[in-house]
Amino acid sequence: MIVGMNHFTITAEDEAKTLDFYVGLLGLRVGDRPDLGFPGAWLYADGPQAVLHLYFGRPVPAQRTGVIDHLAFTAQDLRAVKARFEARGTPYELRRQKGAGTWQLFCHDPNGAKVELDFDPGEAA
Numbered sequence: 001m002i003v004g005m006n007h008f009t010i011t012a013e014d015e016a017k018t019l020d021f022y023v024g025l026l027g028l029r030v031g032d033r034p035d036l037g038f039p040g041a042w043l044y045a046d047g048p049q050a051v052l053h054l055y056f057g058r059p060v061p062a063q064r065t066g067v068i069d070h071l072a073f074t075a076q077d078l079r080a081v082k083a084r085f086e087a088r089g090t091p092y093e094l095r096r097q098k099g100a101g102t103w104q105l106f107c108h109d110p111n112g113a114k115v116e117l118d119f120d121p122g123e124a125a
Contacts, residue, residue, distance in 0.1 A: 007042075008071050009053040010113055011060050015039075017110040018054060025084060026073070026117075028052060045073070060111070070106070070114035078103050078119040094125065 012018035019041065022028045028043040031050060039057045042050035051073070075081060085092050085107065092107040101121030108114055 007050050007053050009055065010109070010111055011055045011058050013060050013111050015054075015056045021109050022052060022054075025088060025090065026115075064112050065114070070116050072116040072118060075105070075117040075119055076123075078105070078123040078125060081105065081117065081119075082125070096121075 010018070019030070022043055023030060028045060028051070030041050031044040033040065033042040033050070038055070041054045041056070043052040043054065045051050052071075082092075082094070082105070085105075090107060092105050095104045095106070096102070097104055103119035103121065103123060103125060105117040105119070106114060107117075
């Protein structure tokens, strides 16, 4: 039945900080979004499908992440990404997945959502 993940949605406390994190730091781009009757943004990676939806101007739920632990994205150029994080002073944790060897960079967005960036095992840290 399920053929893939469509998107994640985040309720953003601070529109500017949230867009700076996902667009300025992580490199997603703001793209087409229908008029849904409330403020927000749809963010895209390389393809035609929005991977992240943002709500603006809504109250943040009391239970921040609920049962969702984190968002994970496939990424490239680990060295450049680490340099971007370090230049901005954005804290992160880098792990090497046992077995597969995938590099996993974990951080938090301005709203408290945990974000994982997965890099090919062949990349140099």
